[in-house]
Amino acid sequence: MDQLIPIASKLQDVFGALGQSTTIDLPQVVVIGSQSSGKSSVLESIVGRSFLPRGSGICTRRPLVLQLFNTSSHAASDIGGGVEEGGGGGDGNGNGNGELELRPGDEWGEFLHMPGKRLYDFNAIRSEIVRETERSTGKNKGISAHAIHLKICSPRVLHLTMVDLPGITKVAVGDQPEDIEVQIRAMCLNYISNPNAILLAVTAGNTDLANSDALQMARSVDPDGNRTIGVVTKVDLMDSGTDATEILQNRLVPLRRGYIAVMNRGQADIVKDVTIRVGLRKEMEFFRSHPAYRHLQHRCGTSNLAKSLNGILMHHIRDCLPEIKNRILNMMTDIQLELEAFGSTSHDKSGSVMGGEMLRLLSKFSSNFAACIEGKGTSSEGAEMNELYGGARISFIFNDVFARSLMAVDPFDGLSDDEIRTTICNANGPRRALFVPEISFDLLVRRQISRLEQPGLQCVDLVFDELQRMASQCEPTEFQRFPELRERMVETATSLLRRCVQPTQLMISNLVKIELSYINTSHPDFIGGSKAVARLMGRLTEERERSTPQGQRKTPKINGSKMGESTSADLTSHFDAEHEDLLDDEHDVR
Secondary structure, eight states: OOOOOHHHHHHHHHHHHHTTTOOOOOEEEEEEEEETTTHHHHHHHHHHHHEEEEOOOOOOSEEHHHHHOOOSGGGGGSSSSEEEEETOOOOOOOOOOOOOOOOOTSSSEEEEEEOOBOOOOOHHHHHHHHHHHHHHHHTTSHHHHHHEEEEEEEEEEEOOEEOOOBBBBBSSSOOOOHHHHHHHHHHHHHTTTOEEEEEEEEEEESOOOOGGGHHHHHHHHHHTTTTTTEEEEEEHHHHOOOOOOOHHHTOOOOTTTEEOOOOOOHHHHHHHTTHHHHHHHHHHHHHHOOTTGGGGGGBBSSHHHHHHHHHHHHHHHHHHHHHHHHHHHHHHHHHHHHHHHHHOOOOOOOOBBBBBHHHHHHHHHHHHHHHHHHHHHOOOOOGGGSSTHHHHHOOOHIIIIIIHHHTTTTTTOOOOOHHHHHHHHHHHTTTTTTSSHHHHHHHHHHHHGGHHHHHHHHHHHHHHHHHHHHHHHHGGGGGGHHHHHHHHHHHHHHHHHHHHHHHHHHHHHHHHHHHHHOOTTTTOOOOHHHHHHHHHHHHHHHHHHSSSOGGGGGOOOOSHHHHHHHHHHHTEEEEEEEEHHHHHHHHHOO
């Protein structure tokens, strides 16, 4: 049973070191109360040392997770560092009776954000709390929900885990935000909503218990009072003739776990630097000698409060531990399955990934990339269900986008009949043209062929974009464990693809230049001048036959005058025939 609280504290350290929220509600004692109600003084009395910030206004501005470890011989194994030399055993009840003589080094504190560094001076602990608070909240009396974790080891304390929260305030002071009350209440509710938390509701005895902010907030999450302990402070400051007996007898605002009265050091004692050990002796003497509290000794004093909290928390942890264990096992199982999905990893002595494992990951990336091109892989974002991806996208770019771009290039765009006639005339010089000169055809067709270069370059850009997208989406699942390796892999793949773009564009430009350097008029599909004239003559003959009645048709004579007239008429349109032939040739070359 004595090991339960240290186990819960170690779990709390683990979750605090992770720096992330968890769904596991750990058992702990949460201290709530109004500002200046004496919460910090109660904690210092339990510890037996003064280590918390003091001053006017709000002093606790960040949650303080306080873990107490008993370092006596029977509990030395509960803490990480064991017992310092000279730290003898003791009663370990934290009652502050001063019977256990301690030497320097028997008590120390250790912050979670300063692992391995022990602070033996409790004034240094107070200063570090102030510095760590100001790192997050500044010096404007603002608050922060980020907790400070402090472990205190001493043979005079009992195993406990407590959370000290900022005091509930009503009015913003100085540079505090106007909604400071809302922020503090939201922070407190976040902690006390934990169903496994024991609520320590601190209320000053010289105020009306019915107006207690701590009890009001505790009742909002624990209406039956099953996990709330009431603490009445400043009972020595109550008006003459009044006492807290009705409260301690659980008559006014009943709580299942009842109330405990404590007497803290007064401001005069703090100014005189009266030690807490002396203050605890004064507290004990006060309750023993007071007629109203003499018969309620089991409900009075810091020592009884510490013992009660220790027993309640221990039994509470015992009740909650099976559920916590099951949830941790379930979380471990889920994490293990997730790790197995990422694949196993081998490490060398330096902790870095071995070359064989890296080669396997790179090979798997290469295989995934090739599978995406072949259509055997899928994208990491499931894009294959909504759009073309990988090799299918590249095929679409070549067969549809690129083909449409080529077909959209009209061979006669930018060429008017006047420009064609002008080009032919310029090629003939001062001579009259009997046939269309070939040089005019070369000049015109080269200008049109050069227009095919732009669709090819556009096709290269589209394919590059698709390959780049594939490189960023087809990495293995194991890359999630190695974000830097993934980033470097994608960067390298993109760099390799980018290096291939310029040579590909140069190849396309060279192909177009090759076609421009020699116009192949000997190609079987090329229609020369004679073929063009023959086609035109055949077309004219067909039109004449369709326009002439069947009874008036005559067979043309070879040497007859009609044949000569027809030939003469055809020759007059020879220029137009070769002009049309030139247009057909450009179309075929395209």
